[in-house]
Amino acid sequence: MNMEQESNNNIKKADLSRYGITSRLLMKEALRKGYQVTTVPGRLATSHVVRCEKDGKELYFYNLNTALNPSYAVQVNEDKIWTNNILHQSHIQIPDTYPLKINRPEDVVIDDTLRKMLESYELLVVKSATANYSNNVLVNAGDEEGLLRAIHHVYQNSGGQPDIIVQQMVFGQEYRFLVLNKKVIAVACRRPPYVVGDGVSTIRTLISRKNNNCSKYDNRHASLVAKINIEDVSRHKGAHFLQQVPEKGSVVEVLDTLNLSRGGEAVDVTSYVSDEFKTIAIQAASACFFGIAGIDIVTDNISGDGNDSYVVRVKASPGIRMHQFPTEGKPRNVVRKLFHAIEKTAHPIGKKIVMIGRVEKVALPDLVNEKFKARIDTGATVSSIWASDIRVDKTGLYCKLFGEGSPVYTGEELHFSEYSMRSVRSSNGYEELRYQVVINVSLAGRRVKAKVTLADRSGQIYPMLIGRNILRNKFIVHVAEGDIDKKAESSNRQELRQNGLQ
Template sequence: MDFKHEGWLPHLIDSIPVAARKNHTSLYTIALEGWRRGLGVRFFKGDNHEIGCILTWKDREYSFIGSSGELITDDIIEICNDKGRTNEFLSKAGVPIPLGKEFGEDVADEVILGYAKQINFPLVLKPTDGRAGRGVYAGIKNEQDLKHALKAVRVNLGYKNILVQQYVTGDEVRIYVLDGRVLAASNRRPANILGDGTSTVKELIVRKNILRKKVPSLYFRPIKIDKEVHDALKNAGYTMESIPKKDERIFLRRISNLSRGGESVDITDKLTPEQRSIAIRATKAIPGLVQCGVDMIINEETGSGVILELNTRPGIGNHLFPVEGTATDIPKEILNYYIPETKAFETVHSNAYFEFDHILDTLKGDSAAEIEIRPYTGKLSAFKIIVSGENDYSLLYDEIEPIIFEQNLHGHLEPKPPQTSVLIVAGANMDILQNFIKDLKKITGNLDLTITGIEEFQNPVMTGFRMLDDGKDMSLRSLRAEIKKIEEKRSLIEKETVRINRRINLIQKSVSWKLSAPFRVLFDKIGRKRN
């Protein structure tokens, strides 16, 4: 089996809405942990259009963007975003880094080529301010390849300031450090496929992307088939139609970033004491850096390692949802560090979670700067109810929605064509749930529908109530949000139409327009004759 999920945290399984999986898994899980502890939760849009959240406990506010709290200042972020400056701090602290040098946009390629000869190939070239592996060229073997990489990064991608380093062999590891403690470590394995002896490479990639959809942090990060993938296959002696042997793993890229098809394998227990020490020393080298994602190349033979990069807003989804190994509850650890008074509530993990798509839609628009989530604590009891019949299930939704909200119940109704619907209903009070089921039997009877099955539902439940159509939210609030989007677009079109008409009127009233009238008439006649 390619992916294994046995080590995931039970209270997070099936608790991450699709809207949170793209770029907000870290933020959402931290907010969810606070929400389940009973803290106030507000989401906001920052100055750079970044989505953040504020957790409130006893009139004290704690703000987070991504996985990082307010203690990660702009000065710290500025240092860590500049790989050259980061290396200066690391070198002064005696932290091992690959031999390399930063070059500004005023440095000619010839100078960089000369430096490369001094430190010898293979090399790595990367932008000093790059993100998510963009513009990183690893394993550059010769001068010609370096020239190609320089053109790609400086000209095609527009990055002027670059870093040239020795290419250090070994496993690339992401280590999460908080307050001088190593919490988790994952080996970021590059994009790959595992042969089964019968499927082609192309079929295995398709199957792997289906598996990635089951991992929240990889949901929007499929393996894309591009030139790099074709080149990797060619170098390994394969094509898209080749059939790898059973359990044969074929790597499709060198770079292991999750956004480039990589995947995380938990190796926390395999870190040596020296590797842990290097990661902790690296974070302490940057003043005030209390939480960090440390990228390290480790050498299994020596047990040592070198630092590649420090990330001030590291994604924690790879530690929460590893494809192999055991997850680490980093949201819990972060809140325990920032708000230690709430530690007593950390084990009271509710199976409820809140929606996120409407929050994002609202904040990305201009209608609200902040959105507060209704607080909820405790554990929900839930039932899965199968309803059968030929009637329109929207009628059932209309009948039960007012009761659901009046009795503070939660869940969803999902039609399963042609003649079945699944109703999930959850609440904190079992008596209220039982009474709702009695009412439901009367309602379904009046609509010529039949309840054909009732069983306890163990999975997490999203608060609120909605109708799902092929997994999509079709609740009244969702429909209103869609209507609002359409109205906003229509308003923009109307404003643009008014602006264009005003411009046309000004042109038609201008002197040049009047003087050119004879020529327009002449050109119009010529055009008609040609036609």
């Protein structure tokens, strides 16, 4: 991958609209602190990884994807079912949730669990388990036919993704907590797009008037106060809705979204949040292994004890516009706090840092002729490889790499005259004593000599895990990139959910 070298002056003069607002603000902070800022373009036009260099050290970020969040945790966060299970196991209150795996929509039936949910809750919400889709559908209590239609709709509009969630609809005000290294640094109350009636004007006129009053408007991704799309309102509410004349002083929500890029608003409430709610947000971020996270909590009383609240969302790379530039309330200069934390991940400049994805092909030049896929995990301290038939005698350690069933298994017995033992704790808390050997690993054109533990990875998708002992100061991981085996990951997802993190 070629690095797009841009000088500080070019960065300052460039049209920064190609960068997300979060990256843009962090880049400006880096420039203010004297960093040389360059970018590494990715697969998408807007997916530039930002590189900052100063005093012989460098750091990287992509929006709020930073070294403060391990890659495996970011991957887990893309799956709502997995995230809900992690929160539930950590005794964090979430809405009642029922996951469905759909092969054919016409085969879906209302079982006892779904029937009980329809009887117990005023509203249910049906959504895709994949974070990339947001075609949520509400279902009224007792409406079995409506629930089936909603499941079909979500399945069709999420590209045929088989994993769907049916969830209790919780009521109250939604708040976004920005958590940084186990501290809450800002909280915003999120409001959907709305207008206030004057008793004379139609909703269409009120929207146009409000759009004209937007103080700053750039584009859909970078606007500080985004306009409300009238066509969007007409599509979701109907043309007749736009012709209504609200009473004077009445507040009318015009879209069912909290997204700032579609006209949603944010009010800073940091000073009014109780310590109990801050604890809930910190616990949710920690449960998902995040140093930086956006935690969405629904409650009627943000100053209360939190017993009536629900955590409804955990975001690995939350936007910071609502905190830096709230529609109302005190602006919180979260950019400086965030960049200060990211600065601590800077490392000495050695050889050029290579950007890799979360799955890459590797080679073991001294041991295996064929390349094979390995999972890249910035959350793992050490690396591990699948080994079978391990035995030890006075001459050293003997083993076979991989195992029967692996396409790169040869059955050849390897001998290591030197080896050691290491205690390894997995991401789900289990501790295991493993043998450890030193091997040469070839990754993205670089050869690294490193210690790897020998493990039974027969149940894992990828036979090798590359940890920080190989990655440090050599590679940066872009979790949206890589040679990912999507079919294998999808077929194995249910088992991984039951057994914990890979």
